[in-house]
Amino acid sequence: AQSVTQPDIHITVSEGASLELRCNYSYGATPYLFWYVQSPGQGLQLLLKYFSGDTLVQGIKGFEAEFKRSQSSFNLRKPSVHWSDAAEYFCAVAFNTNAGKSTFGDGTTLTVKP
Amino acid sequence: GAVVSQHPSWVICKSGTSVKIECRSLDFQATTMFWYRQFPKQSLMLMATSNEGSKATYEQGVEKDKFLINHASLTLSTLTVTSAHPEDSSFYICSPGAGPNTEAFFGQGTRLTVV
Numbered sequence: 001a002q003s004v005t006q007p008d009i010h011i012t013v014s015e016g017a018s019l020e021l022r023c024n025y026s027y028g029a030t031p032y033l034f035w036y037v038q039s040p041g042q043g044l045q046l047l048l049k050y051f052s053g054d055t056l057v058q059g060i061k062g063f064e065a066e067f068k069r070s071q072s073s074f075n076l077r078k079p080s081v082h083w084s085d086a087a088e089y090f091c092a093v094a095f096n097t098n099a100g101k102s103t104f105g106d107g108t109t110l111t112v113k114p
Numbered sequence: 115g116a117v118v119s120q121h122p123s124w125v126i127c128k129s130g131t132s133v134k135i136e137c138r139s140l141d142f143q144a145t146t147m148f149w150y151r152q153f154p155k156q157s158l159m160l161m162a163t164s165n166e167g168s169k170a171t172y173e174q175g176v177e178k179d180k181f182l183i184n185h186a187s188l189t190l191s192t193l194t195v196t197s198a199h200p201e202d203s204s205f206y207i208c209s210p211g212a213g214p215n216t217e218a219f220f221g222q223g224t225r226l227t228v229v
Contacts, residue, residue, distance in 0.1 A: 034217065043207060043222040090157060094218065101148050101211070102218055104157045
């Protein structure tokens with residue numbers, strides 16, 4: 001069965017600092033990979049996705065992620081964090097036939113210090 | 115992207131009553147709908163998959179008689195929490211089935227509180 005691991009439960013960074021959120025997956029085939037952001041009490045917003053091709057993908061709000069097959073990783077990065085980035089971040093893996101059926105990591109809570 | 119409307123966005127009900135949550139795909143036809151549950155400070159867990167015109171498929175540990183799912187049309191799927199108890203309090207999110215090479219779309223979620 002596929003699984004997703006987000007090793008960091010909680011990360012705190014200063015505003016303006018760089019950010020990297022880790023995601024590792026276990027899946028028997030080439031996965032569809034996603035990063036979502038969730039503000040308190042809100043639904044999910046897609047930040048970026050990887051299906052195939054260029055392993056460095058650009059998303060919204062200045063986020064990017066790099067797919068590394070050899071490490072089974074899909075880490076999310078942002079060069080300069082803004083206070084409004086404080087939220088819960090979820091990495092997810094889906095079957096290539098139906099992205100709606102996803103397996104989610106446990107999430108990483110991002111706190112941004114002024 | 116696809117528009118998914120979930121209603122209500124929040125509901126408070128008394129223990130023992132039933133609550134119905136609707137999920138509509140507004141601009142496309144969804145033959146499949148995935149229902150997720152998210153407890154506070156936890157991740158989303160898939161509860162069940164509904165298929166238009168047939169019975170839903172439930173994940174292990176999810177009571178099908180408690181969480182009734184109906185997928186009567188290609189644009190509407192409903193989840194009814196029957197005889198709700200405080201432990202059913204959670205955030206419920208729907209997601210229409212997406213085809214290959216497409217992203218997933220999610221409803222806004224429903225915050226259920228059972229008192």
